[in-house]
Amino acid sequence: MNERLPVLKTYKLFIGGKFPRTESGRARALKGKAGRLIANVSLASRKDFRNAVVAARAAFPGWSGATAYLRGQILYRAAEMLEGRAAQFADELNAQGTPPARARREVADAIDLLVHYAGWTDKFPALFSTVNPVASAHFNFSVPEPTGIVAVIAPPAPGLLGFIAAIAPVIAGGNTAVALASPDFPLSAISLAEVLHDSDLPGGVVNILTGDLAELLPHLSTHMDVNGIAAHGQSDETHRLLRENAALNIKRLALHPATNLSGDPYKILAFQETKTTWHPTHLR
Amino acid sequence: MKPVPRYLQHSPPVDAVGITERVARFKTRSIKAATKVSGLKLALSMLDLTTLEGKDSPGKVRQLCRKAITPDPADPSLPHVGAVCVYPTMVATAHKALKGSGVHLASVATSFPSGLGTLAARLEEIRYAVGEGADEIDMVISRGRFLAGEFNYVFDEIAACKEACGTAHLKVILETGELHTYDNVRRASDLAMEAGADFIKTSTGKMAPAATPEVTLVMLQAIQDYHERTGRMIGMKPAGGIRDAKTALSYLVMVREVLGPDWLNPDWFRFGASTLANDILMQLAKQRTGHYASPDYFSND
């Protein structure tokens, strides 16, 4: 018994760049092999969700107004930090049920995906912008602009790669996010919050909640200050609910199967609005 | 360069595309029937019938004056034109020919058309023309000075010309074709009105482009703003390039809708033109007789 007793981490929520406990004071025991307690995971409430939306809204002007270069730098910084903590993330995935080899591969893929999106921030606008040759003396151009606040539902698995595949295109495009972690991999999401926090990502750009999806879904999908929902690996029934509730304020929806984890600029485009600007042109 | 004087701070920027679009919309006004007849007669009464050629002679000027007094002998109900416009040395001939007719007598002066004489000579030319009987003087501004930013110089030369005019009305020719931008046209208009112009006028007619509806609109808006600010009415004279009755009517529509009916009067609006008269007469004949007219039936003077 001279082995040192490890200090366990308390997994809290990530809202507005801070790590609060859920206001509800509730937690769910996450059990590992042989029923051993891994951690008590915060069970976020609708009020936590509401607070996260407020934080995301506050962060939106700054993040959407930041240069694409800066957004890319920050995402790349997150990849660097993740690389440095790769072992920790692999262990954590393992503890939540991912076999060790697969966990290591998943962390590597997650880092690479983050790097991929870091590189998109200052390129996708060139891909999706147009100069429109109108039949009058006007200069007319269309550019993508971020939609606003996007609620992100991470796929059930894989725990880390899935979460990053869900949030990266949203924030790479300048949106702010309120993300719901997979119920099976809440620890990876909250640990990623630490990485994001250490990467100079402004508070509120990504907010992460752990909890019961079924409980939060009605609030998430009806919140009038949420502009879009990206859901990954959800059931047809959930899709239907999201679509119906989206009609309340014309939320933009991107509903992906859990298997669709590839880097893709069209996933960035899903939460971009096209703005067209007209201006007269003349020399006189 | 001297600082921009206070009065120029009133000059708002002008958007050229907006001006073009507004003019296009004026041109969609369709003037028919009684409105057309009254408009054409009005345009006739606003004509500054002009001859400004090196070969001008007393004989030519006398013929022009006859036309000014009685534009169409076939229709005695028509008004006489607003004025006859000639070079200073032709003023005496015109003065005699127009006596008692009510037709005003305008003379270009101030080293027309370039304005590049000495200021003393230019002022002397005004005094000469007025002495010969001109009651309206059409001066040119120093465009080179204006474009060099010497606004105070241009202001002072206009003020000096105004003084030299005495009781004669002063029309200030901006020669908008040389000012090029609408911002310059607006600024020159504001400057001319502040310096004492009774009329502002687009062009000498000696270069293209002369009057266009676009520069005219910019100047009308300047007149409107000046009137709002000071209560003083300033006249407007587009000159050169207005050759047909339809174009003349679209100018009148513009005056009517920008400045209002108070300006629809030869005291406040003139056309500087020579060939326009016959087209107006032909259109009036068409309205009167019901069939299209031939130029053979109208005098070339």
Add this chain to the structure above:
Amino acid sequence: MAAKKKNKKATVAPSPADNRDFRTGELYAPAPEARDHATIEARYDLFIGGKFVPAENGKVFATVNPATEETLSEVAAAGAADVDRAVAAARKAFPAWSRLKAAERGKYLFRLARLLQERAREFAVIESLDGGKPIRESRDIDIPLAAAHFFYYAGWADKLAYAFPGRNVAPLGVAAQIIPWNFPLLMAAWKIAPALACGNTVVLKPAETTPLTALKLAELIADADLPPGVVNILTGNGSTGDALVRHPDIDKVAFTGSTAVGKRIQKALAARGTPHTLELGGKAAHIIFDDAPIDQAVEGIVNGIFFNQGHVCCAGSRLLVQEGVAGTIIRKLKRRMETLIVGDPLDKNTDIGAINSRAQLERIRELVDSGVREGASLHQSAQPLPAKGYWFAPTIFTDTAQSQRIVQEEIFGPVLTISTFRTPDEAVDKANNTPYGLSGGVWTDKGARIFGATRALRAGVVWANTFNRFDPASPFGGYKESGLGREGGLQGLAPYLHLLP
């Protein structure tokens, strides 16, 4: 109340033409566009599978000239059975149409564009008769732009592979398209042209009050020898539209209309997840900074709110003026309003035509009355209004507050609210303070501020130093509750295609 009273007072009979004098400031003599070569049949059937057929239940409804309240024609009212027939015809036509050589598909659209140009005047007259808009607009804007739209998308048909980098494209199938009454033919072109260029087939439902030009377009479609069923046109009311969007065999819905109906459609499509584009309401802010080109800005304000009687989703209905120029702008605007001629839509000099329907007129009156009740100051043009038909005088409200209904709700009429601001930040805050996000306007002479302000506005179309300009090459559509997806331009292709990795 005050608004109604004012309107009544302004209603006078026009004076006899022979007394008109250019100088007196009276109206111009009448200059009516000839309507003799525009034929309107006494009755129109549905256009299904390339043929004109009556509604299965035999029902018809009248379409009325809003300027005279006279019936122009009777039009078939499509029921559920007709929706079935039209969707089936579109479904049947889809395989051949979508597999047709793309360049050939394009040529059909080019042909349609030309046919429309050739008969432009006839379409313009009918558009003005049926919808009440001035002939100046239908002749110079609606019809030429509709033809331009067909011409533009015709050229895309064989170039789709270049439009979306890294993606393969495929048509969606049968598109159900529902359009509003404010730009009847133009909206039909906005819907049909990109759908067909991308290889879809179409069932289009024009608005109940303005069905005629869509039915005339059906004649052109037949003249152009488009394969039967590629375009089907169903006239009817809201229930026809409802049956169409709920039809199980449609692959796409495109809707232009009110936000309320757009939300209902989105909800109705939730179960099947049918792709949809929505072009909905707006309450655009129109911002005038103190360094603006003032007279052009006034004209921009006029185009922004009085174009098409204000029946424009992207109308610049909320004017925000910097305090230093507010007095000048309002004075000039009032002057300009007195030169706007309200009256016979077919008169070439008419600036503002008839309100599209009695229902819309009542809605405008109701909202204007609420503005007066809520304390805003009303000013209306003193120009005379015709005695018969649906008319509303150009109207502005000053002393408005963000909390008033007239400032928040889409009026869809010639009614402008004006408020002032002190700083650019305040202007942008007020501009974005709305659930809508369709369009916006900015007037300033300062280049950096143009880009700064246009960027800060949360809206899909921003006009800087101009307003209410449209072009087929220019994408159009809203942020937030103003809609989903874009129409026009390259971006307007995406809603009619599967983008496959």
